[in-house]
Amino acid sequence: MNIEPRSFQLFPDSASNFAGTVDGLYLYMVLISAFFSLLVAFLIIFFAVKYRKRPGAPVPPPINDHSIGAMILEIAWSVIPLGLSLVMFAWGASIMFTESRPPKDALNIYVTGKRWMWKIQHLEGAREINELHVPVNRDVRLTMTSEDVIHDFYVPAFRTKADVLPGRYTTEWFRPTKIGDYHIFCAEYCGTKHSGMIGWVHVMSQEDYNKWLSAGSGEGSMAEEGESLFRQLGCGECHVRDGHGRAPSLRGAYGMIVDLADGSHVRFDEAYIRESILYPQAKIVAGYDRIMPTFHGLISDEGMLKLIEYIKSMGDPNGMTLERSGPNEPANLQKTGPQMSPESEIKAPTTAPRASAGTGKQQ
Amino acid sequence: MASQVVPHEHEVTTLKHHFANDEQQKDASTIGMWVFLVTEIMFFGGLFLAYFAYRQAYPAAFASASNKTNLWLGAANTTVLICSSLTMAMAVHSASVGKRKLLVAFLVLTLMLGGIFLGVKAYEYHDKWVHHEVPGYHFDCEGCDDAGHAPLFFSLYFGMTGLHATHMLVGFVILVILIFQSAKGKYTAKWYTPIEMFGLYWHFVDIVWIFLFPLLYLIDRSKTGLK
């Protein structure tokens, strides 16, 4: 999509629910900074002029800096800045608290960063590269991971960013408030084309967004593709639905607290699912043996996300769906093609050590 | 209070020209060595932090991997090293009362005990290599739980004991120099600061081992893996 290059702007677009309060805090801090900078500058220049040395004048007598007046001064110029700072702290902390707690019914979109592009997957199956379509005035949560090094998904117009880490899921959420197109920047240095790892967020009306979604990419939803993987990898042989298998049933497990064999607990979330698939011995559920093989090297990061969506969609033991995180329409989209096994998600196991990108790596 | 050493024409003085008196010089050396040991604590500290971080994250891997260390060799080495601290302390004492032959004898004993420690360590390292417990391309830990994370324990094992062994080797070299110098009578009851300073260093290296031993060899012995 061709977007007109922007002309010079003094201030970024304000396009999310966070922009207003972040800008407000910034204004407060700029005013205080300007005040103190100008005050200090003024005092220094004023004193330099007023008290400049006049030839022949005697050395001035020392000022008692242990007097009551001096002590009051020292306390005042320690306590007042501290007080003003604590306002900055509290305001900023409250913003970040909100930023760290995505609303439960937020629209979930997966982002995978890879040198040097952003791969975005919508639950319904739509995929995009370096572009993110979202509906206006809906809460959107990005669940992100990296296939290689640390990246960072930054949308200046939304005033949010979060590092995107390999081997882990991080999240970022926002509610777009203005229709338009806004920059995506990678904001964690990641090598050669770090400054090329950019894109656009397209904020559209709900209607336009639904239309865009149903145009789709011809594949099934993530959960459907995940189910296909689940079958191919043979997960269901041990993870039997009714719970009588060699491994725990996954029905309704997402979001629950699980008891582990060593007595501790863990929350059954995306990170736990991923860890159990790659490092199955790390956190065994109480009452089960340590027999699960590792699938390290057998599943790509994208495949992992599809499996996770499938497991999330398994619902509770009574067969009802626990979580709906799709847009305002039925979960099952029209399938436009035959159910093909997504070959790209299953990789041949490698025993060779992981090679670094690029050739001729020097030490 | 201050002992002024006024050098006569042919007398060798141990007082360096920029110090006012012997006491100031001795104090400077002592504070200097303690400050240096503080930097060593911070140096090892980074590794201890990594150890605690990963142990907390992957308890199963650490429990089973640490059972692969040889408890008896580790305990023997601990005893050897503690004894070497004793002989070093005796060496310092001998120097302080001017007993040259005893000083040399205790320094040599310290050297020998240190040598035994390093020898045992070399054997342990070789043993690990043979059993494919060295992280890297040939890593293949037999019977390790959570094998994906087991290399982290072994990396820390080699990193921490390796850094410790390097410090012992440096100590070794200095010890050899001190033995030769002591034999030639360089240290007297009036001035034996290098012996004392080296004693501080050697005790520090010993104390680091006393922390390493439980963390790497002793914990999680009761669990032979999670049920």
Next chain:
Amino acid sequence: MITAPPPVHVKKNYLNEKTGLKSWLLTSDHKRIAILYLIVVTGFFALGGIFAGLIRLELATPAGDLFESNQYNKIFTMHGIIMVFFFLIPSIPAILGNFLIPMMIGAKDLAFPRINLLSWYIYMLGGVFTLYVLFTGGVDTGWTFYTPFSSSYSNGYVVAAGLGIFINGFSAILTGLNFIVTIHRMRAPGLTWFRLPLFVWAHYATSAIQILGTPVIAVTLFLLVLERGLHIGFFDPAYGGDPVLFQHLFWFYSHPAVYIMILPSMGVISEVISTFSSKKPFGYTFIAFSSVAIAVFGFLVWGHHLFVAGQSIYAGLVFSVLSYVVAIPSAIKVFNWAATMYKGQIRMETPMLYAIGFIGLFTVGGLTGVVLASLGMDVHLTDTYFVIAHFHYVMVGGALLGYLSGLHFWWPKMFGKMYSDVWSKVSAVLVFAGFNLTFGPQFLLGYMGMPRRYHVYPPEFQVFNVLSSAGASVLGLGLLLPAVYLTWSLKYGEDAPPNPWGATGLEWQTQSPPISENFEVTPVVTHEAYDYSTVQEVVHIG
């Protein structure tokens, strides 16, 4: 009849007492070691400055038309590594600290003169590794070496660069150790702690940070080198490790490191403001304890570099509030310096110009740090040009200006020569103006959202980038001039009296340049610090 002119009597001093390369390379005189550092540190500064110039040249246009991306990435990495480790950290302590601390406390040398020389050789060895990296192809990880990029993906000379910094760290550790022991044990009779010049207090606090912090970066880089060579799996999730652990270990040192860079500078400012106001620093005790407080709290705030890195929000809260606490002692100092000038007798000599510039620029830099310490604000601003502007305000506007102030202040003492009044003042103004033009616009760029370490950028960012690059040329010129007129003064400058500025302090009671032993007779201190009533009428008026 022609009579021969009377022979010029050159006083015996530490510079001319012994001659020949060996007498310099094997010296144990702290003053000569300081000069050795001056030469190599200036060289590295010039190199880092050239890289800065190349960066600004490239960034004048949005496209990457001067360099390829890989080359640009190596340039900003080398700029950072050289400036941080080979200029900012050693500059004041190794040059001014080495030269002055024994003199300020009335001692003949540091406690361990040969270890002092060893520090210099270690610095040189670290420098050799770094130059090797430079000439064989460079390293492109950024000076922060984040994993897994640096451990598993970079095509640069990470191991050599890491080793270079590792080695250089020991130079800093030994210098810090030397200062601590010296200040503790070698003060002249009557010189109690609270009679010490604030420059000494500042270096004491700095040395404490160096002792405690530098070993941590050493072990971190050591682990990185092992990881890169052997893939042991500490920091790369592909092998079970945690990349955020690297960040914690790295910043545990690198945050206190910035206080290593600024505290000595603040020490200089205290001396210069006091001297050119002919007044004891207001709130001496507060300034002294503020240095200590900065050193202590400086170790507790490293997590503010990890607010968006995947750290828990609760950790973020703690680090954020502590980051505000650590800013307060610096504010206390700024107000005390201003109060020192109140009812003083101000003379605007070159060192004073730099000191006043410092106060203004450091205040802006510090306040913008306070902006970044706010969690919600940092989410938007971290990893943008706002951060770059912030740290250049404190590092260049602060640390560098303090260094230049100190260099100009003690130059007559160190070399026995006065430098050009006019040229030095012109340079100071150029530096101040050029600096603000270079980095002021970068605050605006940052808020707009321009990320850092970007080789190419969207065209709407160009206007401020061009302003910044223009400023950089003025700044570069301003920094080049001292190299010329200071060197010129060594041969052609007017001879300096013992105390050209009318300062207090033991170093000003000796000849300029000093004799090798510093003092003919060990001084005995009977007054409080900064007693201007004992200083004679100032002879040199600019």
